[in-house]
Amino acid sequence: MNEGNARESKVVLAYSGGLDTSVAIRWIQEQYRADVLTLTVDVGQQGELEGALERARRNGAFDTRLIDAKGTFVREFLWPAVQANALYEGVYPLSTALARPLIARTLVEVASASGAGAIAHGCTGKGNDQVRFDVAVHTLGPGLRVIAPVREWNMNRTDEIAYAKTHGIEIRVSPESPYSVDENLWGRSIEGGRLEDPALAAPEEVFDWTGHPDDWPREPEEVTVDFEGGVPVRVNGSALDPVQLVQTMNRLAGAHGVGRIDHIEDRVVGIKSRETYECPGALALLEAHRSLESLVLPRDLLQFKALVDRRFADLVYEGLWFSPLREALCAFVRSTQEVVTGSVTLRLHQGSVRAVGRRSDYSLLAHELATYGTGSRFPQELAVGFIHLYGLPNQLAHARAEAARSARNPEENEPRAARAVLPTPS
Ligand code: ARG
Secondary structure, three states, X not given: OOOOHHHOOEEEEEOOOOHHHHHHHHHHHHHHOOEEEEEEEEOOOOOOHHHHHHHHHHOOOOEEEEEEOHHHHHHHHHHHHHHOOOOEOOOEOOHHHHXXXXXXXXXXXXXXXXXXXXXXXOOOOOOXXXXXXXXXXXXXXXXXXXXXXXXXXXXXXXXXXXXXXHOOOOOOOOOOOOOEEEEEOOEEEEEOHHHHOOOOOOOHHHOOOOOOHHHOOOOOEEEEEEEEOOEEEEEOOEEOXXXXXXXXXXXXXXXXXXXXXXXXXXXXOOOEEEEEEEOHHHHHHHHHHHHHHHHHOXXXXXXXXXXXXXXXHHHHHOOOOOOHHHHHHHHHHHHOOOOOOEEEEEEEEOXXXXXXXXXXXXXXXXXXXXXXXXXXXXXXXXXXXXXXXHHHHHHHHHHHHHHHHHHHOOOOOOOOOOOOOOOOOO
């Protein structure tokens, strides 16, 4: 296998510090006779990244890089997703999917700065992430070869551990977990183990950011989020930088159990799979944004934007971030957001988040039109004529259908003749 692999003298490996990518360092060296430079992109995953880097060096990495991309992640990827109310299949806020193009772009940048001929990632051949990485790298770094050890080698977890032993590879001694977890500021994705049976409820042990249901406060908590131009800027009145803001929302909403998602998901490669997520901050901010939009955008724009939003979410999921269509959809969305400025009150309680109040200087809700109380200025007398014309197409179609029916069945007991469709003026 892998004949002709000797060409790559240097490979940049997207490295998380987990078992797959630890074993991959040595495997790439052996299979491709290449130096391996590991790249760890900090998108807000928890865990000890510096320790993982030291381990990579001890395991033979020629060089290691750690790049803090949290700010870029929020500003360039998460905020456009908030503006587009991005939820794949209506439920998944795309936490893993949004980070992949940023990691891929950073891989290409590091490869070109270091003169590497290839990049490598630890994705399997069954998921979406390989699509996202490969498509982005082919687009941004067309000369680069993509190596995907896990897709190429025939090792399961036990084989990988055995390979690590025989090759003296230091792996983190963690209690055996059957789950595969991907984490960043926008959420956690948990797969594998018992979760693979969609009939079984996710065991408590898979959750980390949402505490235990016994610890969720009995009383609801209200949190206000202020938006400027469709982007959240303040929480409970305090201005926060984008990264702090997302972290704060994760903490506040997570404490109430908000953000657990149990989804039967349709992957790009045609597989259906059961996916479990914890995305407290994402779901809270998306709820707040959606609610504010409903106050400030007119109906036709809301309806049309929902189509664009949906297309944006599909496209991000499908790994097409670096595409003219994504840029065009974002340009449209941005053009609608100036008025999405105002404040939303969220209520967090026992796993749920709901917008319970919203205000904006750009509100389209005119109290003197909508009120059932005193002082209404809505011209109710105009409603009668409006309703006649509004319903006219249906009235005509119904009358025609009735006329055709009585022509077909002349002996029908009570032939329903076509009636005059317009009211006689009073
Ligand atoms: N199904 C999700 C997605 O395609 C999450 C994938 C998470 N990956 C993982 N190693 N757990 O975006």
